[in-house]
Amino acid sequence: MFSLIAVTLFILVIIVGFWQSHLRARELAIAHAKALCKQHDVQWLDQSVALSHMRLHRNTQGWPSAYRTFVFDYANATGERRHGQISVFSGEVTECSLFAKGDESAITKTDRFNDAPEDKSKQQKSNTNNIIDIQEWVKNKKSQNDEDG
DSSP states (O other): OHHHHHHHHHHHHHHHHHHHHHHHHHHHHHHHHHHHHHHTTOEEEEEEEEEEEEEEEEOTTSOEEEEEEEEEEEEOTTOOEEEEEEEEETTEEEEEEEEETTEEEEEEEEEOTTOOHHHHHHHHHHHTTTOOOHHHHHHHHHHHHHHHO
8 A cells, every 4th residue: 555655655755856857848948949039120010939749868867858939920020930949958948940931941049958068169160051141131121022013
């Protein structure tokens, strides 16, 4: 009887700890989504993030930890709804992305997940062709719309 109660309490503690970890990750994603939208002068829609997917990875100490990806919506200067994504692992944001409509390539991206410092410089050199400054992109889009209409 005692072992059944102990196992039940242990499982309950695990569930509560996981839930609190998820809430902290969500709050971190909300704060970063708000800051990212403000930084790039776009409007954050719905003031919320939604869990897109979650998987387990080993943290730096070798323990399994949840890698969570949250999605959110934002509107650019023309009012079009766009999607963004924030990934959280071990209590820190590992990736932030804003995506262009119909194009799933990232407009802005910061990726720090499992990168050694020397590998990160190589990755930045190889990814610079795909990264666009969002403010420059919005200006170009506005000038194209002005020429069309």
